[in-house]
Amino acid sequence: MSEQKLTEHLAGNGPAKDELQVAQDWMREGRNLAIATVVETWGSAPRPVGSHLVVDEEGNFEGSVSGGCVEGAVISEAAEVIESGEPRMLEFGVADETAWRVGLSCGGKIRVYVERLG
Numbered sequence: 001m002s003e004q005k006l007t008e009h010l011a012g013n014g015p016a017k018d019e020l021q022v023a024q025d026w027m028r029e030g031r032n033l034a035i036a037t038v039v040e041t042w043g044s045a046p047r048p049v050g051s052h053l054v055v056d057e058e059g060n061f062e063g064s065v066s067g068g069c070v071e072g073a074v075i076s077e078a079a080e081v082i083e084s085g086e087p088r089m090l091e092f093g094v095a096d097e098t099a100w101r102v103g104l105s106c107g108g109k110i111r112v113y114v115e116r117l118g
Helices: 003-011 019-028 068-084 097-102
Strands: 033-042 052-056 061-063 088-093 109-117
Touching: 019 033, 019 052, 019 061, 033 068, 033 088, 052 068, 068 088, 068 109
Parallel strands: none
Antiparallel strands: 033 052, 033 109, 052 061, 088 109
């Protein structure tokens, strides 16, 4: 994933799309995919429970689970899930040193489940 693609995505360039429809379309095209879903939040969180981010094996993505560098970390993890087929539960929060490194310093915590589709 390029920094420019992530910046454009976070800036909201382009029309909003339903991530589950995008996933279905991409699966029909034969792409290998992972979907990341916000499954739990505490305190101030950028996206609500149920938010999705769909990622293909080439680093294309639609949707959002957080924003900022957290999004980039989830996309990287999704690439590994696509390759291995093993799902992962990710946690980001202000109490975690990782949170500051990836930009979730808003005082909240999120838990994101990442699984391969197809």
